[in-house]
Structures are given as structure tokens and as C-alpha cells.
Amino acid sequence: MTTEIKVPVLPESVADATVATWHVQVGDSVTRDQILVDIETDKVVLEVVALEDGVISAINEEEGATVLGEQVIGVIGASDVKAAPAAKKSTDAAPTAAAKVIDINVPVLPESVADATVSTWHVSEGETVSRDQNLVDIETDKVVLEVVAQEDGVIGKIIHAEGDTVLGDQTIGHLNAGAVTAPVAAASEDTAGDDVASPSVRRLLTENGLTAAQVKGTGKGGRISKEDVEAHLSAAKAPKAAPKAAPAPSAPVVAQGERSQKRVPMTRLRKTIANRLLEAKNSTAMLTTFNEVNMKPIMDLRAQYKDLFEKTHDTRLGFMSFYVKAVTEALKRYPAVNASIDGDDIVYHNFFDISIAVSTPRGLVTPVLRDADQLGMAGIENGIRDLAIKGRDGKLTMDEMTGGNFTITNGGVFGSLISTPILNLPQAAILGMHKIQDRPMAVNGKVEILPMMYLALSYDHRLIDGKESVGFLVTIKELLEDPARLLLDI
Known part of the structure; x- marks a missing residue:
């Protein structure tokens, strides 16, 4: 049939x-x-x-x-x-007859992810690749997945270009396993034009007696569009201006800079961030309460023990381990801040998974530090460092990105003095840390210059009352100003 x-x-x-x-x-x-x-x-x-x-x-x-x-x-x-x-x-480059064609497929997507986008091809058609070489990055709403070569060979047809929307396990290209490229034959001017122009553009070139070499392409990789051909024809028809006589000397004129703009599509991650921020703003009764903390005790403790700590644990002693420890202890005392709303129910969590906001080249992500209450200072520092490196390299997994009961974001590393962080749904609260800055403070009737930092707690007022939010923030302030209490559990 x-x-x-x-x-x-x-x-x-x-x-x-x-x-x-x-x-x-x-x-x-x-x-x-x-x-x-x-x-x-x-x-x-x-x-x-x-x-x-x-x-x-x-x-x-x-x-x-x-x-x-x-x-x-x-x-x-x-x-x-x-x-x-x-x-x-005949083709410019063809694999040998012994080559076996292997499909390049999108990885199986997580259950909550419907589709993905072809982010970056690291290879091109006809290029020789080796086993386990990264061929293409597939971007989802949350993570970037790498697709590697299963065998040595030559890249065949690339079916889906960068920016295409694809599904899990979909074929996006072919790998000719074990192939070697044949010698490249000399291409004629017309054949070269096939690579830089679509069939409809080639037809337009032929109708106007042009070749691809005569038209400058403005598309990706020098591809020629219909607009490029029309612009070339318009420029050819425009009368050439007659040469002008040299003008009389005048006062120098400062040339204005060329005005331009660039339009690029939003990445999937940026779209997801935008949608979740709007959802948090529109679906919660969000308020923010502020306080300030004297960081001198922690700074003195770090200065005293940072070298010994690094020598013992092979990791630096930063501020984040103190923040996480203080937050974990405060969550134990105020269970409502560690809860979330699910429909008409309140879900109280008896574990402490802390989301840490990490800035990456693709945008802000919030990987999760699991069971923070069971980690020591070194374990917290190592965990945060590993998550930050994975976030920077785009290697965070779905498991590392999902969950979390409470978020800590530190805008102080960028110089922010004070801000109102927005909730990371479905969590009920988020703590914003800020820049440590010397300020004059009244201490026992005297003015002292102390390293102070503002704290900002944004919370969902549907679940957390004002008394609980203020008490939670004051607890964090007290623990940070007297770090020995973190060790003594008092």
C-alpha cells in the first residue's frame, strides 16, 4: 500500500x-x-x-x-x-558507506516540564565529533540539559535549529557514527548561494539577475533574507549623488553616535521568572518587615577563625553559613514561617530545606540546600558553593531546583543597601540580606561606628501574622548578634 x-x-x-x-x-x-x-x-x-x-x-x-x-x-x-x-x-561532504546513523534526541523531560527549547548547538553539519562530546544544550523552564555524542563520528543533518521548541525524546539531528568526511568538492557560486538563502530567496535573486555573492546577508551566519535582496535592489536604483565641492572651513562638529536597538527573544528561564513573580504578587497578601543587625560579632569571629576553619575543612568561612544557621533555628521556633498554603489547607513541614538565591548568566535561580538543620557550618558552606558552581555552569538538576520551604537572598553582594524581596511560591516567606555598611549607632549612651546590615522579611500575611513575622526577624537578629547562641542552641 x-x-x-x-x-x-x-x-x-x-x-x-x-x-x-x-x-x-x-x-x-x-x-x-x-x-x-x-x-x-x-x-x-x-x-x-x-x-x-x-x-x-x-x-x-x-x-x-x-x-x-x-x-x-x-x-x-x-x-x-x-x-x-x-x-x-552530490554533496559537499558525505559520510562513508560504513557509517551508522544515530538519532540525536532530546533527553526525557521531567514530569512537570511540557516542552523545551534548543538553546545552543556547539557543532555544525559535517563536523567531526568524539564520544561524550557536548553537541547541544536543551533549555527547559528550570534547567539546561546537555546532549552528548554517543559515538565518534560526523554530524549529519541538524533538524531543529537554535530557538526551536521541542518535546522530550524528539529527534533534533543525526550523527553518522564512525564516519569520516569525504573531500570537499569545489562549490560553484550558485551552490554556495544554496547555503545562505532559502529557496524563495534564491528564486527572487534569479528573477532579478543577481547571485548570492552580490547581496550582503544580515541574517544568522550571513543568510540572505528577502529584505536584504529588496534593500540591494533599492540601493542599486537610487541615483548616485554628485561629488560636492569641499566646504569652507568651519567650527568642528561633534559626530552623533549611531542610534541602534537590539531585539532578542526572552529565554525560557526569564519567561518563567517573570510569570512566577507576577503570580506571587497577584496571588498573595505580601508584606515586608525590616530590622537591622550589628555584624561586628560575626566579623570578629570570622577574622579569628577563618584561616583555621579553611585549613580544617578545606572551605572558606563565609557569612551565608551563619545566615542559614540562624534561619533554621528561627524556623524551628516559628513553624508558620516554615509552612505553605495548599488550596484551603496549611501544610506544616517538619524538615528544613532552604532555597538559596543564586545569580547566573541565565537569570536568578533558587537551588535548595536539603536538611540544613543537620549540616554543620562546613557542610553548609560546601553545599552552597557546589550549588553556586552548578548554577553558574548551568548544571543544576531538577531535584536541586525543586522544593524548599524558605528562601534566603543576599543582594548585599551586589551593593544593595535595602530592598523588598518577593516571595518564591509556594513558600510563605523570604529573607533578604543586604550590604554591610559602617554607620554611627547609639550604644550605652555613646555613639559608635558599627558594621550594620538591614534585614528584610517578606511574608504572606494570609498565613503569617505580624507578631510572628516580627518575632521571627528579631530572633534572626539576636542569633546573628550573638553567634555563640547558635552553638549553644539557646
Whole structure:
């Protein structure tokens, strides 16, 4: 049984279309819903998929051909039918016959993630790669997943380019395992144009007697768009200005800087951050209460023991371990701050997973330090350091990003003096730490210069009352100003 490959029904305002890219060739086995060919119109690119499993037995219209809606452009035969031989164009680089084609697939996505985006291809078609080499980064709402080469070989067809939305386990490219590239034949000017222009643009170039080498492409990788061709034609038709006589000397004029703007799409992470911040603002009764803490006791303690601590535990003694310890103790005393709202229920947690806000090149993320109450100072410092490194390198896992009962964010590292942090749903509270700055303070009737830091606690007033929020913040202040209490549990 054979199945016809047809051009989709074209929009009402579109008269015809162009066969842009065949992703298969005669003799290839295909599966149901596999993308076979891209059809390009003036407005959109339409994907044609296989209706049944089978073998490509005929391709009636090659790339660049003009076609009509519902026109038959190929045939899929039964899988046991041998395809008729078809003449194929020689390619610039082809794998040896011994190569085995391996699909490059999107990893299986976590249960809560519907789709992902092809973030960055680290290789290009025809490039030789080695086993376990990172080929492409797949970005989800929360993490970046790396796809590595399963075998040594050569990159074949890249099906989905950067920015495409893909699903879990979807094929986005091919790897010719064990292949080596054949010698590259000298390409003609017309063939070179195929790489930098789509079929519709090549047709426009031909209609106006132009070649790809004559038009400057402004797209990615120097690709030529219809706008580039039209701009070239307009510039050619514009009359050349006659040479002007040299103007008389005048006062020097300062040239104005070139005004420009750049438009880039939001990353998935940035979109997720934006949506969650709006959700937190619109769905909670958020208030912020402030206090300040004298950091001199902690700074003196660090100065006294930081070298010995680093020598003993092979990690630096920072401020975050004191913050986490103080927060954990305060959460034990105020269970409502460690709770969350789920519908009409209040969920109280008997564990202490602390989210630590980490700034990364992709945006702000909040990985979770699990069971912080069971960690010592060195364990907290090592845990935070590992999470920060993974966040910077984009290697945080879904498990490290989910959960958390309370968040600590430290804007002081960027110089923030005071702020109102926003809730990290579904948590009920977040603590903001800030810049440590010397200020004159009244101590026992005298003015002393002390290193002070503002604390800001934002909380959901639906769950946490004012008395609890103030008491929680005062507890943290007292523990930080007398760090020995953290060790004595008093």
C-alpha cells in the first residue's frame, strides 16, 4: 500500500509555495508523524509529516520547486517494498558507506516540564565529533540539559535549529557514527548561494539577475533574507549623488553616535521568572518587615577563625553559613514561617530545606540546600558553593531546583543597601540580606561606628501574622548578634 505525500492546504491569501527542505531521501525508512519536508510560503513554513510507517519510494518535487496546495510531491511505499533508484545530487561532504546513523534526541523531560527549547548547538553539519562530546544544550523552564555524542563520528543533518521548541525524546539531528568526511568538492557560486538563502530567496535573486555573492546577508551566519535582496535592489536604483565641492572651513562638529536597538527573544528561564513573580504578587497578601543587625560579632569571629576553619575543612568561612544557621533555628521556633498554603489547607513541614538565591548568566535561580538543620557550618558552606558552581555552569538538576520551604537572598553582594524581596511560591516567606555598611549607632549612651546590615522579611500575611513575622526577624537578629547562641542552641 502506498501513501501520497501532499502539500498542506495553503492559507486563503497564499497562491503557491516552495519546497524548502527535504529531511528524507528516496529509500529512507520513515515512521508515523516523522517530519518529511518543509514547505515555505511567503508567511510561514509548514511541516509535512508521514501519515504511516514505510519507505520513501518517490520524490516528485525537489527542493526549490514551486508547488500548489494539496499537490502530490512524493510517495511513501510499504516497508517491504523496495524503493526505485533515484538520482541524487552530490554533496559537499558525505559520510562513508560504513557509517551508522544515530538519532540525536532530546533527553526525557521531567514530569512537570511540557516542552523545551534548543538553546545552543556547539557543532555544525559535517563536523567531526568524539564520544561524550557536548553537541547541544536543551533549555527547559528550570534547567539546561546537555546532549552528548554517543559515538565518534560526523554530524549529519541538524533538524531543529537554535530557538526551536521541542518535546522530550524528539529527534533534533543525526550523527553518522564512525564516519569520516569525504573531500570537499569545489562549490560553484550558485551552490554556495544554496547555503545562505532559502529557496524563495534564491528564486527572487534569479528573477532579478543577481547571485548570492552580490547581496550582503544580515541574517544568522550571513543568510540572505528577502529584505536584504529588496534593500540591494533599492540601493542599486537610487541615483548616485554628485561629488560636492569641499566646504569652507568651519567650527568642528561633534559626530552623533549611531542610534541602534537590539531585539532578542526572552529565554525560557526569564519567561518563567517573570510569570512566577507576577503570580506571587497577584496571588498573595505580601508584606515586608525590616530590622537591622550589628555584624561586628560575626566579623570578629570570622577574622579569628577563618584561616583555621579553611585549613580544617578545606572551605572558606563565609557569612551565608551563619545566615542559614540562624534561619533554621528561627524556623524551628516559628513553624508558620516554615509552612505553605495548599488550596484551603496549611501544610506544616517538619524538615528544613532552604532555597538559596543564586545569580547566573541565565537569570536568578533558587537551588535548595536539603536538611540544613543537620549540616554543620562546613557542610553548609560546601553545599552552597557546589550549588553556586552548578548554577553558574548551568548544571543544576531538577531535584536541586525543586522544593524548599524558605528562601534566603543576599543582594548585599551586589551593593544593595535595602530592598523588598518577593516571595518564591509556594513558600510563605523570604529573607533578604543586604550590604554591610559602617554607620554611627547609639550604644550605652555613646555613639559608635558599627558594621550594620538591614534585614528584610517578606511574608504572606494570609498565613503569617505580624507578631510572628516580627518575632521571627528579631530572633534572626539576636542569633546573628550573638553567634555563640547558635552553638549553644539557646
